[in-house]
Amino acid sequence: MSDAVRIGTRATPPPDLQELIARVARGDEGAFAGVYDAVIGPVLGVVRAVLRDHAQSEEVAQEVLVEVWRTAPRYRQDRGSAMNWVLTLAHRRAVDRVRSVEASTAREKKAALLEQMPEFDDVSEQVESRLEREQVKRCLRALTEIQRQSVTLAYYQGLTYRQVAELLSLPLGTVKTRLRDGLIRLRDCLGVSA
Amino acid sequence: MNGAADLHTLTGAYAAHALEDEERESFERHLSACESCAQEVRELRATTARLGLAASVAPRPAMKDEVLRRIAAVRQVPPAERGPDGPPPKQRPRRLAQWALAACVAAAAALGGTAVWQYGQTQAARDQARQAEQQSQELAALLAAPDARTRAAKLSDGAGGAVVVAESRDRAAFVATGMAKPPAGKVYQLWFSDDGVMRPAGLMDPGRSTQTVLMEGPLDGAAGMGITLEPAGGSARPTTAPVAVVNFPA
Ligand SMILES: [Zn+2]
Numbered sequence: 001m002s003d004a005v006r007i008g009t010r011a012t013p014p015p016d017l018q019e020l021i022a023r024v025a026r027g028d029e030g031a032f033a034g035v036y037d038a039v040i041g042p043v044l045g046v047v048r049a050v051l052r053d054h055a056q057s058e059e060v061a062q063e064v065l066v067e068v069w070r071t072a073p074r075y076r077q078d079r080g081s082a083m084n085w086v087l088t089l090a091h092r093r094a095v096d097r098v099r100s101v102e103a104s105t106a107r108e109k110k111a112a113l114l115e116q117m118p119e120f121d122d123v124s125e126q127v128e129s130r131l132e133r134e135q136v137k138r139c140l141r142a143l144t145e146i147q148r149q150s151v152t153l154a155y156y157q158g159l160t161y162r163q164v165a166e167l168l169s170l171p172l173g174t175v176k177t178r179l180r181d182g183l184i185r186l187r188d189c190l191g192v193s194a
Numbered sequence: 195m196n197g198a199a200d201l202h203t204l205t206g207a208y209a210a211h212a213l214e215d216e217e218r219e220s221f222e223r224h225l226s227a228c229e230s231c232a233q234e235v236r237e238l239r240a241t242t243a244r245l246g247l248a249a250s251v252a253p254r255p256a257m258k259d260e261v262l263r264r265i266a267a268v269r270q271v272p273p274a275e276r277g278p279d280g281p282p283p284k285q286r287p288r289r290l291a292q293w294a295l296a297a298c299v300a301a302a303a304a305l306g307g308t309a310v311w312q313y314g315q316t317q318a319a320r321d322q323a324r325q326a327e328q329q330s331q332e333l334a335a336l337l338a339a340p341d342a343r344t345r346a347a348k349l350s351d352g353a354g355g356a357v358v359v360a361e362s363r364d365r366a367a368f369v370a371t372g373m374a375k376p377p378a379g380k381v382y383q384l385w386f387s388d389d390g391v392m393r394p395a396g397l398m399d400p401g402r403s404t405q406t407v408l409m410e411g412p413l414d415g416a417a418g419m420g421i422t423l424e425p426a427g428g429s430a431r432p433t434t435a436p437v438a439v440v441n442f443p444a
Pocket of ligand 1: 202224228230231232
């Protein structure tokens with residue numbers, strides 16, 4: 001057994017995350033505990049999707065949270081919601097980490113990647129995020145095959161679009177536009193606004 | 195050859211962090227001048243955040259305390275871009291330390307040819323990109339800090355090393371010269387030592403025997419540092435006996 005009872009992430013960020021971040025920006029450690037609760041589930045999820053390795057993911061997720069604390073005074077609401085900011089940071093960190101170790105193992109990884117392609121099912125079964133996951137899955141299914149592969153390989157596997165192109169044996173330009181088209185369709189399907 | 199029309203289509207790859215460094219940099223220049231791309235990037239970043247939310251997992255409960263303990267020691271950045279604050283540089287006696295430091299870095303550069311000292315040269319660090327850039331700025335600030343102090347260290351088989359510590363920056367760097375290559379699949383990992391407890395402080399580049407590495411994380415009163423050989427990607431705790439342990443200069 002593990003992780004059985006835990007309040008995890010909500011499908012939508014709690015309404016006061018922005019406010020919490022504003023307090024964190026003023027050095028409020030108590031508010032940071034609230035930020036931690038609100039973001040740790042998705043942060044760890046994003047990092048683990050990209051890195052796979054649990055110990056390493058935990059380490060990077062911790063670094064991300066420390067970075068949130070450290071740079072909260074620079075966060076600007078007009079550039080997007082606090083959750084977007086945090087998850088962008090998390091994804092960026094994970095991608096940096098995976099690319100720094102990747103070069104040497106690129107060959108072996110290629111085969112592994114193709115096998116575990118659009119799965120994205122090895123996520124936890126938390127009630128709170130199930131709805132969100134269902135909606136995202138449904139919208140991913142609505143993409144064309146190439147759009148979906150481009151989006152999931154780039155986002156969940158942390159590949160560059162060049163690597164995606166190589167992996168799928170497609171021209172660079174095709175992957176570039178499919179990745180964009182795919183994200184635009186997802187945006188519309190999920191009703192995202194920014 | 196990258197026309198503007200071509201650049202507009204990079205919003206998706208940019209939002210998903212799927213650009214290589216050079217392309218990312220040129221797209222960021224474009225972004226600052228193209229409002230429609232900037233808007234699209236905001237929307238697509240909000241979209242990728244939804245992909246992130248959908249991947250949520252439950253963390254190990256003890257992680258929370260660990261993180262809260264860590265942040266208690268981390269200084270926050272000032273709100274906006276301000277000029278450097280704090281008192282003006284002072285004091286003669288520090289000079290010596292800086293000279294020693296300069297010599298040490300020069301030695302690193304001479305031996306390896308690619309020391310991080312050339313922090314402006316992005317070509318040398320292309321593969322480590324932005325991270326390296328930020329690190330080298332921090333590194334430059336650390337090396338130039340008026341209170342930077344150095345301690346040389348001998349490593350096994352003729353390799354040399356030096357730690358540079360600046361309390362005012364709350365950071366440390368490690369300069370390695372002529373270190374043996376780690377075995378395949380292994381890396382040298384740096385640690386801060388707090389009363390014998392090792393705290394992860396980043397990895398060394400396994401491909402270079404001579405390098406200057408900004409140690410990750412704040413000094414936070416650490417008494418020294420250590421280096422161990424770890425599986426690629428590093429470990430949360432040391433899994434082998436240290437190849438070197440160095441006390442920070444008092
Ligand atoms: Zn544009």
